[in-house]
Amino acid sequence: MYIQVRLLKSVQDPLWYRVPADWNTKNLLGAAVNVPLRNQIVPALVEKISDQKPGSYKIKYAQSKEPFPHDVSYNEFIKKLAYYYQEPPLHFIKRIRQFIVQKEVKSHADKNVSSLNHKKESVILTDEQQQIVDFLLPKITQSIYCPTLVHGVTGSGKTELYKKFIEYAMKEKRSVILLLPEVTLAVQFFNKLKQQLSIEIAIFGFHSATGPKEKRLLWQKIVSAEPVLIIGVHLPILLPIENLGLIIIDEEHEMGFQEKKHPKINSKEAALLRAQLCEIPIILGSATPSLSSLYNVQQRGWHFFQLKKRFAGEFPKIAVVPLNDKKKRKYFWITDKLKNAISDRLTKKEQTILFLNRRGYSFFVQCKQCSFVFSCSHCSVSLTLHCDNRLVCHYCNFAMILPIKCSDCKQTEFLKKGIGTQQLVMLLQKIYPHARIERADMDTTVNKKHWQQVMHNFESGTIDILVGTQTITKGYHFPGVTLVGILWADLNLHFPSYNAAETTLQQLIQVAGRAGRQHINSLVVVQTMMDHPVFDYLNEIDYIKFFKKEFASRKEVKYPPYMRLAEIELKHQDESIIADEAQQLANELSARINKDAVRLLGPTLPPVHKVKKIYMRKIYLKSKNIHLLIDLFQQINKKRYKSGIFFTPNP
Numbered sequence: 092m093y094i095q096v097r098l099l100k101s102v103q104d105p106l107w108y109r110v111p112a113d114w115n116t117k118n119l120l121g122a123a124v125n126v127p128l129r130n131q132i133v134p135a136l137v138e139k140i141s142d143q144k145p146g147s148y149k150i151k152y153a154q155s156k157e158p159f160p161h162d163v164s165y166n167e168f169i170k171k172l173a174y175y176y177q178e179p180p181l182h183f184i185k186r187i188r189q190f191i192v193q194k195e196v197k198s199h200a201d202k203n204v205s206s207l208n209h210k211k212e213s214v215i216l217t218d219e220q221q222q223i224v225d226f227l228l229p230k231i232t233q234s235i236y237c238p239t240l241v242h243g244v245t246g247s248g249k250t251e252l253y254k255k256f257i258e259y260a261m262k263e264k265r266s267v268i269l270l271l272p273e274v275t276l277a278v279q280f281f282n283k284l285k286q287q288l289s290i291e292i293a294i295f296g297f298h299s300a301t302g303p304k305e306k307r308l309l310w311q312k313i314v315s316a317e318p319v320l321i322i323g324v325h326l327p328i329l330l331p332i333e334n335l336g337l338i339i340i341d342e343e344h345e346m347g348f349q350e351k352k353h354p355k356i357n358s359k360e361a362a363l364l365r366a367q368l369c370e371i372p373i374i375l376g377s378a379t380p381s382l383s384s385l386y387n388v389q390q391r392g393w394h395f396f397q398l399k400k401r402f403a404g405e406f407p408k409i410a411v412v413p414l415n416d417k418k419k420r421k422y423f424w425i426t427d428k429l430k431n432a433i434s435d436r437l438t439k440k441e442q443t444i445l446f447l448n449r450r451g452y453s454f455f456v457q458c459k460q461c462s463f464v465f466s467c468s469h470c471s472v473s474l475t476l477h478c479d480n481r482l483v484c485h486y487c488n489f490a491m492i493l494p495i496k497c498s499d500c501k502q503t504e505f506l507k508k509g510i511g512t513q514q515l516v517m518l519l520q521k522i523y524p525h526a527r528i529e530r531a532d533m534d535t536t537v538n539k540k541h542w543q544q545v546m547h548n549f550e551s552g553t554i555d556i557l558v559g560t561q562t563i564t565k566g567y568h569f570p571g572v573t574l575v576g577i578l579w580a581d582l583n584l585h586f587p588s589y590n591a592a593e594t595t596l597q598q599l600i601q602v603a604g605r606a607g608r609q610h611i612n613s614l615v616v617v618q619t620m621m622d623h624p625v626f627d628y629l630n631e632i633d634y635i636k637f638f639k640k641e642f643a644s645r646k647e648v649k650y651p652p653y654m655r656l657a658e659i660e661l662k663h664q665d666e667s668i669i670a671d672e673a674q675q676l677a678n679e680l681s682a683r684i685n686k687d688a689v690r691l692l693g694p695t696l697p698p699v700h701k702v703k704k705i706y707m708r709k710i711y712l713k714s715k716n717i718h719l720l721i722d723l724f725q726q727i728n729k730k731r732y733k734s735g736i737f738f739t740p741n742p
């Protein structure tokens with residue numbers, strides 16, 4: 092028998108080796124092996140197996156095999172992922188195996204084990220929570236695939252549930268994967284669970300911020316089939332795990348589960364596939380469940396539970412206030428309602444969160460004379476003004492000092508349009524000179540220490556007003572907050588995407604949910620330029636009602652979840668080539684499709700169609716059957732095109 096391998100540490104052509112007679116040849120595909128190359132022994136991954144000798148030249152024997160977990164459904168899982176995302180299977184295995192050939196490392200007992208040093212008070216679950224626990228625990232023991240959606244309002248104690256599930260699974264000697272939509276949230280959960288679990292559990296982070304030593308240590312545990320809790324975003328689901336017993340997905344509505352680079356794997360979808368193949372339960376939790384999950388409850392028999400009560404505190408009152416009511420205010424962006432509410436909180440020593448999903452000072456700078464807008468020379472976006480007078484591209488980080496004269500007409504007067512978080516902080520400092528104000532957005536998270544300090548100070552009450560983008564909307568628990576101001580609620584509502592209303596509502600409810608975690612009198616002020624039906628559903632209790640309405644309109648216009656959508660993206664550095672080829676590809680597809688079963692849209696110019704000097708075009712395919720769309724993509728003669736062509740099912 093012969094194996095074709097690819098070296099782990101370089102991107103050379105594949106090489107062939109002979110399999111020693113004493114090897115167990117089961118599960119050889121994708122296995123890590125050591126092979127001789129010149130005078131060295133180097134690690135490689137098995138890509139192909141053949142009984143035929145591949146050539147007439149002399150072929151050396153492979154040396155040794157790395158130990159690999161005995162996960163019976165793993166190969167099937169990788170095969171299905173490869174088909175779905177139209178990538179070679181090795182791509183998925185490579186993502187997780189960079190570290191497995193490192194040297195053995197010794198365990199630092201305390202770092203990865205939940206600490207039992209301080210006494211944990213055992214939390215008494217509510218009836219709502221207990222009902223879910225009673226339902227799910229037997230499913231872990233019996234190993235049954237049962238996707239379960241938990242719609243728990245903000246502050247309803249979903250984490251308490253997760254802890255019960257994890258502790259139970261560990262007692263049953265089963266491993267658990269916990270997925271979150273962002274690395275910062277994964278780190279937060281790791282720290283929280285390490286403190287709070289009531290039995291001793293091996294816990295590992297497995298994401299971009301995890302060091303190689305820790306990854307290696309985790310791998311050793313998995314190989315020896317010890318039960319572990321693995322917390323991450325994209326990577327954990329790709330690990331082979333013999334004793335996997337449960338998958339938990341928190342904040343399941345978040346886009347963060349889809350990777351940003353091609354192939355854009357969606358970890359939530361991968362997790363569902365994995366749970367199905369392993370025959371284990373999977374829990375999806377959110378205060379604002381996605382439309383697709385609610386659809387699955389309705390149509391595919393997913394189990395559904397609701398937590399309608401808060402653990403503590405009460406729901407805030409919601410006030411929607413128009414920004415453009417033409418009343419002359421001294422500060423356009425702060426309505427009287429919001430201004431008075433903030434003053435009131437400052438007097439009562441309560442805290443305020445102001446949410447604005449744009450960082451920087453102004454969205455863009457425009458010449459008063461000729462309307463010229465400063466834009467990035469590498470991307471098709473305008474530059475954002477920051478308060479140090481720099482113009483910054485938020486896509487490629489290109490930056491320049493704002494020139495004195497317009498590049499076009501040489502006049503010197505500019506309009507600074509749209510408000511960002513930096514400008515908001517300066518505005519607040521003028522209105523409330525004695526308030527303690529801090530900002531939290533992508534510019535301030537770069538410095539991790541400073542960021543943690545700000546979050547800690549806000550939690551402990553030494554900051555009065557926190558201004559932030561969506562980075563502050565998730566996961567944090569700020570007991571002193573009784574006012575949330577949403578500065579410009581319809582900012583993202585008019586984005587050209589079929590689910591703009593859904594994602595906007597989810598975000599607003601998540602932000603609003605930061606108020607009133609411990610208080611009974613809390614308020615959310617929602618400022619908006621334009622009225623929109625979503626503002627009628629800001630009260631969490633009405634969330635499901637919104638979906639009944641949204642379902643109907645999606646059905647009418649034939650969008651997901653009623654239809655399956657796939658995206659084909661073209662990329663090239665030459666604009667005329669990409670324009671031609673996008674049309675050519677659309678024509679090629681058009682000629683192949685059965686127009687009764689598949690609809691083609693495009694080619695379209697995405698809102699941002701050039702990033703870092705690379706141009707983009709998109710073609711969308713719609714059908715009831717995703718396999719038809721995958722088949723179509725497979726049929727494309729990709730060699731005919733100079734552009735890169737990428738496939739994303741469910742974009």
Ligand SMILES: [Zn+2]
Pocket residue numbers: 458459460461462463497498499500501502
């Ligand atoms: Zn000008």
Ligand SMILES: [Zn+2]
Pocket residue numbers: 467468469470484485486487488489703
């Ligand atoms: Zn740029």
